[in-house]
Structures are given as structure tokens and as C-alpha cells.
């Protein structure tokens with residue numbers, strides 16, 4: 298069965314029946330991007346790359362479904378501030394008609410469907426990077442990327458990132474990742490536009506200052522980059538980038554994950570791994586985490602379209618040269634994994650890595666948004682694969698969803714639970730908590746990290762939360 302399109306799905310140039318997903322940020326050995334030694338910093342950078350008001354607690358920015366003020370399909374960002382017990386009731390909505398935000402809210406905009414963050418100007422307050430890949434310039438949709446600045450009172454004012462020319466169609470901000478790719482202590486921004494990857498080096502300033510911008514392509518290989526994920530793979534401390542995209546080979550296409558190593562000079566082309574040797578797929582998600590705790594980040598790439606949409610995830614274990622030969626493929630047919638693998642379950646639509654159980658091994662959460670639960674079609678679901686000795690295994694996995702004790706709500710048709718996922722420690726207890734989007738009911742569930750994995754006990758609901766989670 299084919300999935301209905303989730304509200305405001307992020308797919309743009311769809312070649313396949315895959316639904317769109319957010320790209321998860323690397324958990325990796327060093328989850329705090331802004332903590333690298335700063336050069337000539339005026340203030341101490343934010344401890345967390347998502348602490349927008351600098352109070353020491355991570356905050357959560359998600360896409361927001363707006364109603365009332367603007368046209369039906371105008372978009373916004375909902376920010377929920379964190380506190381000692383996790384997310385608080387302090388919320389903020391940001392859109393292009395908010396004071397100081399460049400541009401204007403227009404029908405068909407996708408402001409906030411792509412989100413990432415970092416303390417870009419290193420003033421102690423994390424800043425938000427907002428993609429709006431369908432933003433119009435004149436009558437052409439070209440996309441935009443907006444930096445929204447953190448402050449003691451939260452996010453306030455914005456600066457447009459300059460769009461660099463591409464060959465033809467534009468989708469600036471179609472995907473965004475942050476990290477310190479050149480290791481100078483200043484967070485950088487990687488983004489996608491028109492099939493190419495652009496690296497915007499820090500340091501960024503509110504008045505539009507930024508470092509050098511470089512474009513990356515696999516010249517002569519008919520390569521079209523589509524989605525990106527950042528993480529620390531090869532153990533040199535610099536953030537690396539993984540680009541999922543499509544390559545023309547003779548008369549056919551294949552889908553590959555291209556590894557780009559972070560280096561002092563920028564990004565350096567590394568190995569490309571074949572995700573699907575015969576077909577082209579777009580909007581694939583990836584996540585980086587050190588699942589076997591050997592010091593190298595491991596790369597998980599989802600292919601929800603594989604095998605008539607049953608879907609699978611391939612994990613390439615990291616080495617000093619990037620993704621190595623050792624890999625594992627996970628699906629609902631893997632021994633030890635609960636549930637049944639059915640056509641268009643779309644296992645692997647969304648991925649995120651983080652240490653949910655606090656044992657020092659990164660864990661991988663996988664969304665299955667087309668999963669049938671009993672008689673409920675497209676109810677969706679998610680899995681947590683716990684890392685451990687040797688990496689990920691079916692025997693260390695658990696199925697998650699509304700049927701988990703303590704999780705609010707009834708499982709219904711077309712919840713599409715698991716459309717997007719994010720593992721980050723929101724209550725500062727040392728265990729990453731799992732945010733799961735449920736676009737069918739315009740909400741998210743947050744399941745606390747706990748010994749043995751994540752738990753429904755103490756879980757909460759975030760309403761009007763759209764479908765897309767940040768990097």
C-alpha cells in the first residue's frame with residue numbers, strides 16, 4: 298500500500314514513492330558542536346547547539362502548523378524551551394512575518410520544514426537555521442535559508458544567508474546540517490541547492506558576515522546531491538558530511554551515499570556507498586552515531602523504498618578513512634526485530650542516533666511510518682536499536698508506538714507515526730529522549746531515555762507540532 302502524503306511533506310523533486318523525511322544529526326562521540334575550542338571568541342559559546350536562550354537546557358524547535366493568521370499552508374517554527382524537567386510550557390512561534398525575520402510569509406512557503414542549529418556567532422546563545430526550499434524570488438521558487446539569533450529572551454531577529462548561483466533549478470535550503478567541518482572552532486553550515494552541496498564557513502554575524510563559501514559536486518559523474526547528514530566519522534575531531542543522491546550510470550540511475558571528510562581546507566571527497574544499485578531514490582535520511590563505541594562514527598542510511606517499500610537501513614561502520622567495508626542491513630525481516638515486513642511500511646524513512654540508555658554506545662531509532670498496527674493502516678511505528686559490543690543487532694531492538702504503556706492516545710489509521718525522529722537529552726539526565734512526529738494528528742510524542750532504551754513512562758505530547766524535526 299502506498300502511503301498518503303504527510304502534511305507538508307518535504308519531498309520536492311520526487312522521483313520515487315518515498316515519503317519525505319528529516320535528516321538526523323550525528324550523535325557521534327562529540328554531540329556538542331559548539332564546544333570546540335574557540336579562536337578569539339568574544340563570549341563563551343553555548344554549551345548546547347540547541348540552547349537558544351543560553352540557560353543550559355536544550356530547547357526544541359519543530360515545524361509548526363499555523364492556523365488563523367495566515368493562509369492555510371503558511372509555515373512557521375514552534376520553539377519549546379527546556380527546563381530541569383525537560384520541555385516547559387514556554388513556547389514561541391516564528392514565521393517570516395515575525396519582527397526582524399527577512400522575507401514575508403507567502404502561500405506555498407515551506408519555512409521551517411528544514412531546521413538545524415548551532416551557536417553561529419558564538420555569543421553563548423544557540424542560533425536556529427531555517428530552510429524554506431520553496432521560497433519565491435519574483436515568480437520563481439528558489440528557496441531560502443534564514444539564521445535566527447538566540448538571546449537571553451530566546452530567538453529574536455534574523456539574517457538571510459546569501460544564495461549562491463546554481464545551474465538552473467533552485468531549492469536552497471532543501472536540507473541543512475551544521476558542524477565544525479574545518480575544525481577552526483567556528484560552526485559552519487552545509488546546505489543543498491540544485492543538486493550541489495554548499496559549505497558556508499563560520500563565523501557568522503548578525504550583519505551578514507560569514508566565511509568562505511565552497512560548492513561540492515562529483516564532477517563528470519552525473520551526480521545530483523539531495524539530502525545531507527553531518528557527524529564525526531573518521532576520528533579526527535572535525536565534522537564530516539554524508540550526501541545522499543542519485544548518479545547516472547549509463548542509461549540507468551543508482552542511489553548512493555557520498556562521504557565528504559571535514560578538513561582544514563573544507564570538505565574532501567571520500568568513498569561513495571551504493572544504497573540502491575538499480576534505482577534512484579530521493580529524500581533518504583541518514584544518521585551518524587558510534588554504535589560499537591570504537592571511536593569512529595558509524596553511518597546509517599535508510600532506504601524506505603527498497604523491496605516494494607518494505608524498506609531497510611544499511612549501517613556502514615566507520616574507520617579512520619570514513620565508512621569502511623563492514624556493514625549491516627536492518628529491516629523488519631532481521632532476526633530479533635518485532636513486527637512484520639509488509640509492502641510500503643517504509644522502514645527507514647526517518648533515522649536518528651543518540652545514546653538513549655546512557656551506556657556510552659550510540660543507539661539508532663528508525664521510523665516505519667507506513668506500518669499497519671492491527672487493522673489500523675498507516676498507523677506507523679518506530680524501533681530503537683541499542684548499540685553495544687559489535688554494533689547494532691536485531692536482538693537489541695524494541696518496537697515503539699502508541700501501544701507502548703504510558704504513551705498517550707489511541708492508535709488510529711493514518712497517524713503516520715515515525716515520519717520524523719530525533720534523539721537528544723532534553724531533561725539533562727544523561728540519556729537521550731526520543732521525539733517522534735505523528736503528522737496524522739499534528740503532534741509529537743516525547744519518550745524519555747531510560748535504562749534499557751526509551752520508555753513510555755513519563756512520555757509527553759507536543760501539540761501543533763507539524764511533522765518535521767530539526768537536525
Ligand SMILES: [Ca+2]
Pocket residue numbers: 347348349350351352353354355356378379
Ligand atoms: Ca534553553
Ligand SMILES: [Ca+2]
Pocket residue numbers: 415416417418419420421422423424446447
Ligand atoms: Ca548565537
Ligand SMILES: [Ca+2]
Pocket residue numbers: 586587588589590591592593594595614615
Ligand atoms: Ca563505530
Ligand SMILES: [Ca+2]
Pocket residue numbers: 721722723724725726727728729730745746
Ligand atoms: Ca533524558
